[in-house]
Amino acid sequence: MTIWDSLVGQRACIEQLQIAAGGQGMNHAWLFTGPPGSGRSNTAVAFAAALQCEQGGLGPDCPDGCHDCHTVLAGSHADVAVIRTEKLTIGVKEVRDLVRRASLTPMGKRWQILVVEDADRLTEQACNALLKAIEEPNPRTVWMLCTPTVEDVLPTIRSRCRLVALSTPTAEEVATFLQTLGCEEQRARYAARASQGHIGRAKALAFDDAVRSRRQDVVAIPARLTTLGQCLASATRLGEVAKEEADAITAELDAREKVDLDAAYGVVERGRRPREYAPALRDLETAQKTRAKRRQLDVVDRGLIDLVSVYRDAIALASGAPGDLVNEDIRHDVERIAALSTPELNLQRIGWIFAAREQMLEFNVPVPLALESMMVALRVPERH
Template sequence: MTVWDTLVGQRPMIEALRPAAAGHGMTHAWLFTGPPGSGRSNAAIAFSAALLCERQGCGECHECHTVVAGSHADVRLVRTEKLSIGVDEVRDLVRRAALAPSGRRWQVMIVEDADRLTDQACNALLKAIEEPTPRTVWMLCAPTTEDLLPTIRSRCRLVTLSTPTAPEVAEFLVRTEGVSAALAAYAARASQGHIGRARALARDEATRNRRREIVSMPVRLTGLGSCMTAAQNLHDVAKEEAEAITSDLDAQEKADLDSAYGVVERGRRPRDYSPALSHLQKGQKTRAKRRVLDVVDRGLMDLVSVYRDAIALAVGAPGELVNEEIRGDIEKLAGSSSPELNLRRIEAVFEAREQMLEFNVPAMLALESMMAALQLPEGSRR
């Protein structure tokens, strides 16, 4: 299996990149854009492997294996667990980019969340892209071109990814995860083309249960009390999932810090240990906040899928429902509300999303306001 085979539903993009990997039309800066879950960073990693591989991404050689595993000396991937990527991280990357690659081909710098660069970080990156080092390639990943400064995106070649179809995702899950066709089809529909989400749903029963809890909420919003309860439940589900993701990592980082400062062996704390611990805990707190917001955001997209299904059912749109397994609830929602009302509910969800992600409104406050806006009409509360 070549490195390109790991990219789901991206045939046009692959056909555009392969000639560059072979040396035709190569440039020093690339911008990968596409909706969440479309595989922007995976595409950048596959392209990196193809650039370093003698056979343009065979998937079998040492170069391909180490690039995909994240251990290749000439490929640096920057991703953040924080809310933004700071100037210090970018300056470190720029310093490394100024060095010659250790191999005979390229040195690749991948910035996974380029839309999270601070203004200072963008300025530091812009200088490096304006004055490129020979044999250094920059690959930036962002949802849209508008998420980057015009001066940066104008110096990059654009690569646009699309959302893969449910059948393409299902086939990928059966092939790579070994799950049943029925489970793969459910995960593909429920993820709405988000590859990482589809994998989690296919692998983990707890993840599936959390999603079922969220998509069952709309028909239970029969009063202000139930709306407040639903907001609390959604926030609690997000915190639970985020803590499950970060708790082991937090403990490992703390153990590594203790070991580095000799706290375990000597039984006492050196003078420099407290500032280092404080810095670590601050970073972990920021990461935990980001994780909660990410999980809440995913839950909001699951809610949107329910109202989208209700609209599709009401207007007789062709195609399968995203939430086919709760068709009864969807029919109830469609029967008790007009498509216009469900569109306004979708707007309320996106407004809450914007308040949390863009304006830093406390998650519980935004969720309570949103749930109140999603409340069922008086006549349907039976």
């Protein structure tokens, strides 16, 4: 299986990029857009491999699997940088470092490529610094920006980029892909529906029992929201689970970074802390706290999307829409919510969930407060 094969449901985009890699329609800046999990950054990396390929732009499909293809996909190619952030934003300092790199002549014969994941997290100053580099590009430099929508970057930036619009793959396409990875058919179909087209999420649901169990706990929440006490308890539990999962992800990395810092400043060998150590430790702890906050928000955000899927199913059921439910495995709960509500009310509930999401992600409202307010609004009256 090549990396092109892992880009599920993106055949039109792949053909467009393969033609460009072959020398037709090449551009110095590209904007990859698509919903979460559609494979924006994977597509950009595959394109980078194709551009660097020794076999004339065939990328991961080249007959011999050339050195350049292997190193791009492994993340070790000297002329390809993939920029990821664990922070809430990408600042101007990081972008200026990229701009300096973009001005360098490639070490190899082909391109200097910079892939910016989550370009929607660029601050205003960072966008302005990036715009200057894209306006006056180095002849052998290629920028690849990845965002959910075209509106997530400045109009002046997107007007200089060639657009690659990825789509959400169908449940059938995702299920088929999971089966090629060795997943049993019934579980693959469940994961494909529950992930709603998010490939990374689908793989986690297919192969990780803990992830599947946590999702089942979340989608069971709407049917339980019948009293004020249950609303508050559900909000607390969702926040706690998100924090526990985020801590589990970051704890090992935090510890490893602390060990590396101590070694770099000779704390372990010399048994004392040089004067420069304290500010370095403070900066590290600040970065780790920011990363932990983002991780927690990411986990909560995923839970909110799962909640939305339940109310979306209730609307589909009440309106007689064709097709399987996203949450077919809890159809009884969905039927009960649909019976006790109206499609209009469930549409309002989806709006309240997205409002809570915006409060946490955009306005820095404390997670417990936003979740409690949301759960109370979602309350379902008991049938009398």
